[in-house]
Amino acid sequence: MTTTSSTNILRVVLWMTGTLLSFSLMAVSIRELSRGGLTIFEILAIRSGAVLVVVVLLLLVRPELRAAARPRRMKLNLLRNIVHYVSQFAWAYAVTMLPLAMVFALEFTMPAWTALLAVWLLSEKMSKSRAGVVVLGLVGVLVILRPGIASIQPAAFLVLAAAFGYAITMITTKQLTTTESTIGIVFWMAVIQFPLSLFGSDLSAFTHFQAHNILPAIGLGIGGVTSHYCLSNAFRSGDATLVVPLDFMRIPLIAVVGWLLYGETLDVFVFIGAIIIIAGVVWNLRAESAQAKALA
Structure with missing residues (x-):
C-alpha cells in the first residue's frame, strides 16, 4: 500500500469518526431537548438556526462565495428542503419515542428507497445488486420489527417514512x-427550513429558555453543522466503498450510547436486521464501484 493510500484511509477514518460522533450527539441532544420541554419544531429551529448563522458568517468572511450561493433552480431547492424538513421532523420525533439503535438501523433503508427512486426518476437501470439492496432492506426491516411476533411500535413507520424522504432528498x-x-445548497436549506421551524414554534420558548436546555442546544447546533461537513470531507478523501461501511458503525455506537445514558436494551434482532440491511447496501455499493471502474 502506498503512503498516499495510507494517508487517505487515515483521513477517511478521522472524518468518519467526526461524523459518527456528530450524529450521535444530535440524537442525544434532540432527546434531551424534548425531555426539557421543547417541541420538535423548536428543536429543528435551533438546528436550522445554527446552520444559518455559520453559513452567513462564512459568506460575510468570504465575499467571493456569495455569487455561488445564488440559486439557479429555486423550485427544486424548495422541493428538496420541504421533503427534507418533513423527513427530519419524522426522524427527530422517532428519536424521542424509540430505542436509538432501532432508529439508526431503520434509517439505513434509505439506499433501498434511493435505488427504487433512481429507476423511476432518473431512468437508471434496476441491476441485480440494486434489486438485492431492496429485497435485503425489506427482510432486515421485518427482522427488526418482527410483525406478528413482537408488538410493532408505530413510531418505527415514522423512521421508514423519514428514510424514504431522505432518499428523495438524495x-x-x-x-x-x-x-x-x-455552499448554495446548504445556504438555501437553512434559509427555507428555519422559517418553517419558527412557524410551528412557540417563540416564548426561546425568550424564556431554560438553563438545562443550554448544553443540549449547543450540542445540537454543533452536531448539525459538523455531521454533514465531516461526511462530505470523508467522501472527498476516499471512495464510497470505504466511507459507507464506516458509516454503519453508527448503529453499534448509538446502541452503546442508548444503553449507557438511557438503559436501553441491546436488542439482538435490531443488530441482525441491521446486518442484513448493511449486507444489501455493501453488495450494491461494491457492484456499482466495480461497474464504474470497468467503464473508466
Whole structure:
C-alpha cells in the first residue's frame, strides 16, 4: 500500500469518526431537548438556526462565495428542503419515542428507497445488486420489527417514512449539484427550513429558555453543522466503498450510547436486521464501484 493510500484511509477514518460522533450527539441532544420541554419544531429551529448563522458568517468572511450561493433552480431547492424538513421532523420525533439503535438501523433503508427512486426518476437501470439492496432492506426491516411476533411500535413507520424522504432528498440533491454549489445548497436549506421551524414554534420558548436546555442546544447546533461537513470531507478523501461501511458503525455506537445514558436494551434482532440491511447496501455499493471502474 502506498503512503498516499495510507494517508487517505487515515483521513477517511478521522472524518468518519467526526461524523459518527456528530450524529450521535444530535440524537442525544434532540432527546434531551424534548425531555426539557421543547417541541420538535423548536428543536429543528435551533438546528436550522445554527446552520444559518455559520453559513452567513462564512459568506460575510468570504465575499467571493456569495455569487455561488445564488440559486439557479429555486423550485427544486424548495422541493428538496420541504421533503427534507418533513423527513427530519419524522426522524427527530422517532428519536424521542424509540430505542436509538432501532432508529439508526431503520434509517439505513434509505439506499433501498434511493435505488427504487433512481429507476423511476432518473431512468437508471434496476441491476441485480440494486434489486438485492431492496429485497435485503425489506427482510432486515421485518427482522427488526418482527410483525406478528413482537408488538410493532408505530413510531418505527415514522423512521421508514423519514428514510424514504431522505432518499428523495438524495435524488434531488444529485440533480441540484449539476447547477448549484455546495455552499448554495446548504445556504438555501437553512434559509427555507428555519422559517418553517419558527412557524410551528412557540417563540416564548426561546425568550424564556431554560438553563438545562443550554448544553443540549449547543450540542445540537454543533452536531448539525459538523455531521454533514465531516461526511462530505470523508467522501472527498476516499471512495464510497470505504466511507459507507464506516458509516454503519453508527448503529453499534448509538446502541452503546442508548444503553449507557438511557438503559436501553441491546436488542439482538435490531443488530441482525441491521446486518442484513448493511449486507444489501455493501453488495450494491461494491457492484456499482466495480461497474464504474470497468467503464473508466
